[in-house]
Amino acid sequence: MASLRDLKRRIKSISSTQKITKAMKAVAAAKMRRAQDSVLAARPFARRVRDVLGRVGSASVGMKHPLLAVREPQKVAYIIVTADRGLCGGFNANVIKMGVQEIKKHPDADLITIGRKGRDFYRRRGYNIAQQYIGTAKADISLTNEVARFVIDKYAAEEYDEVYLIYSRFVNVLVQRPVVQKILPVEPPEGEADEKKVDYIFEPDAETIMDSILPMYIQNALFQSLLETNAGFYSAQMTAMDNATKNASDMIDRLTLSMNLARQAAITKEISEIVGGAAALE
Amino acid sequence: MAEEKLQRLEVVTPQERVYSQDIRFVVLPGAEGELGVLPEHAPLVSALKTGLVRVQNEGNTLKIAVSGGFAEVRNSKVTVLANAAEREDQINIERAKAAKERAEQRLAAKDPDIDLIRAEAALKRALNRLRATGQA
Numbered sequence: 001m002a003s004l005r006d007l008k009r010r011i012k013s014i015s016s017t018q019k020i021t022k023a024m025k026a027v028a029a030a031k032m033r034r035a036q037d038s039v040l041a042a043r044p045f046a047r048r049v050r051d052v053l054g055r056v057g058s059a060s061v062g063m064k065h066p067l068l069a070v071r072e073p074q075k076v077a078y079i080i081v082t083a084d085r086g087l088c089g090g091f092n093a094n095v096i097k098m099g100v101q102e103i104k105k106h107p108d109a110d111l112i113t114i115g116r117k118g119r120d121f122y123r124r125r126g127y128n129i130a131q132q133y134i135g136t137a138k139a140d141i142s143l144t145n146e147v148a149r150f151v152i153d154k155y156a157a158e159e160y161d162e163v164y165l166i167y168s169r170f171v172n173v174l175v176q177r178p179v180v181q182k183i184l185p186v187e188p189p190e191g192e193a194d195e196k197k198v199d200y201i202f203e204p205d206a207e208t209i210m211d212s213i214l215p216m217y218i219q220n221a222l223f224q225s226l227l228e229t230n231a232g233f234y235s236a237q238m239t240a241m242d243n244a245t246k247n248a249s250d251m252i253d254r255l256t257l258s259m260n261l262a263r264q265a266a267i268t269k270e271i272s273e274i275v276g277g278a279a280a281l282e
Numbered sequence: 283m284a285e286e287k288l289q290r291l292e293v294v295t296p297q298e299r300v301y302s303q304d305i306r307f308v309v310l311p312g313a314e315g316e317l318g319v320l321p322e323h324a325p326l327v328s329a330l331k332t333g334l335v336r337v338q339n340e341g342n343t344l345k346i347a348v349s350g351g352f353a354e355v356r357n358s359k360v361t362v363l364a365n366a367a368e369r370e371d372q373i374n375i376e377r378a379k380a381a382k383e384r385a386e387q388r389l390a391a392k393d394p395d396i397d398l399i400r401a402e403a404a405l406k407r408a409l410n411r412l413r414a415t416g417q418a
Contacts (some may be wrong), residue, residue, distance in 0.1 A: 041298040047329055048294055052354045056327055140387060198356060203328035204314050212329050212352055216363070223296050 002264065007259040011252055018248035024087065025241035032173070032234035035074065039224075039231045046224050049217050052187050056209060057188030059200050065207070067152065067214045070185050071161040076106040077130065077151060079183075081167035081225050082118035083233040084136050085242055089243075091176060091236035092117040095168050098178040102166060104128065110160070112147060114226065139230050144222040151216055155184045167225035168232045174239065176232035186214055233269050289321040289358040291337060293346055293367050296413040300367045301337070301346060308360055309336040310353050319355055326355040332406045334414055335362060345370045349407050366407070370414045378415075382408035 080099045081093045096118055103109055112128040113119040119132045131150055133143055154160045163184035170178045202209055292302040293306050311333025314354045317326075351364035382410040385405035388396050 042290075044299050045294040045296050045363065048292070048363055051328070052352075052361065052363065055354075055356075083367045198325045200356075201324060203312055203317070203326065208313070208329055209327050209352060212350075216351070216365075220296055221382055236293065 004259060004262050005113060011255045011259065014248050014251050014255070018245055018252070021244040021248060025238055025245060027090065028234045028238040028241060032231065032238055035139070035227070035231040035234050036170070036173075039227045042224060042227050044069065046220055047214070053186075053213055053217055054189040055198055056140075056200065056206070056213065059198055059206075063206060065210050065214065066156045067184065067186050067218075068188075068210075070192045073106070073162045075160055076109040076161045076162045076164070077112060077154065078103060078109055079112045079114065079147065079151065079163065079165045079222070079225075080118045080122070081136070081165070081229045082113070082115035083229060084116040084134055085233075086117060087240060088233055088237035089240040093167065094176075095166060095178045096121050098180065099166050102164065102180055112150070116145070117228070136226060136229060136233075137225050139223075141223050145224055147217050148215065148219040148222050148234065151184060152218060159253055160184070165221060165225055167209070168231050170228045171228060171230040173235040181221065181225075183218055186217060193216055268280050284348050287358070289319070289323075289360055291360045291362070293335065293348070293362040293364065295364055295367045299346075299373075300369060303337075305337050305339040307338040309338075310360075310362070311335065312353075315368040317353075319360055321358045323355050323358070325357075326353075328353050328355075329396065330362070330364065332403070332410050334366075345395070345414040347373060347407075347411045349410065351409075357394075368411065368414070370416075373411045375412070375415055378408050378411040382412065397418065 033148045038150045078099060080095065082095050086092060092115075099111075099122075100117070103111075108128070110128050111122055112131045112133075113122060113129055114133045115136045116134045119129065119134065122129060123132075131147070133147065135143065151160065155163060163180065165179065165183050167181075168178050171177055286306065288304040288306060289308075291301060291303060292299065306321075310319060310321050310328065311331055313329040316333075317328060319326075330348060330350070330351045333347075335346040335348055337344040337346065343404050346367055346369050348364040348367040349414045350361060350366065351362065353363070354361045381404060385401050385408055388401040389398065389405065
């Protein structure tokens, strides 16, 4: 049995770890609430853009636009969104794993990583990283707009034939699901079946509208993915830190029990030695 | 007087929903000039320029500074999708003034490294915000 002093030292070290995990959990919970609010606030816009694009798209069928052009996929790019930091259970690993699976379909694909964890992983494995961005915690719209501009330019120049976005969707605090979304060529969402085709007046004309709505759609998809990642990251971190705190409590309980047993054994031994010593003197 | 017809106006940005209410009349800063929209307007999609959305409802006028984006009008529903939008009561006047000065300085500097188009767009946005609050 471990000595009393060792047990005491281990309990002390675990309880200081527990203090840290507890603090991290509290911080993650506070940040999660904010990140969650911004995801929910951003969803109406994403839905409206998709609705309008669907209706305008079906009202102007047959239109040729460089961002709608479907080509044989020769060169593919993946945008992979992870968090910058770890200590969040399998959150980043799940996205990365899905990325690895997807890239198998196009082994010479270019990667655009957003977030430090994804970058580190893919760089270490020697994937082609075309662009890398870190600093996801701020959910900065200018960052995602820069990424959008990059892929749109590459797509328009026919350097990329397809662009996919891989990120973790925030379902709820306990569930974050990694998803793959094709963002280029843009596939206008289907309008609702019961909806009649709307005969729009376009001002100035349908091309100009498409020129503004398509990039907006892509920018928004990227921005949304960053918000979802943030909310998911803090939820995952909160859950992970909660588990860590609970495990620390369990360990402290077990160690305290063995420490008490050890102490009692020591006392019993001491008493029996004294009694034995006194008996020997008689 | 007959029951007044209303239309729903929604102004949304990537970050949040700025405005959502039933209103009587709205003026949009269309790319081809200002557009007044009453309920039961024909379906319309218009690009927007940096400018003011003016909402008239029960005799009050509310100004919303918007930049970049477009508007869809359909079934007495006006949806404004903008990169940025602020109601007049949300605008930070100090910030807008600072942005205006910064943009003016950049334009006056005639430095070849400065992107004039961007500086001009920034100046336009700042002036637009100030106009919404009646400061310029």
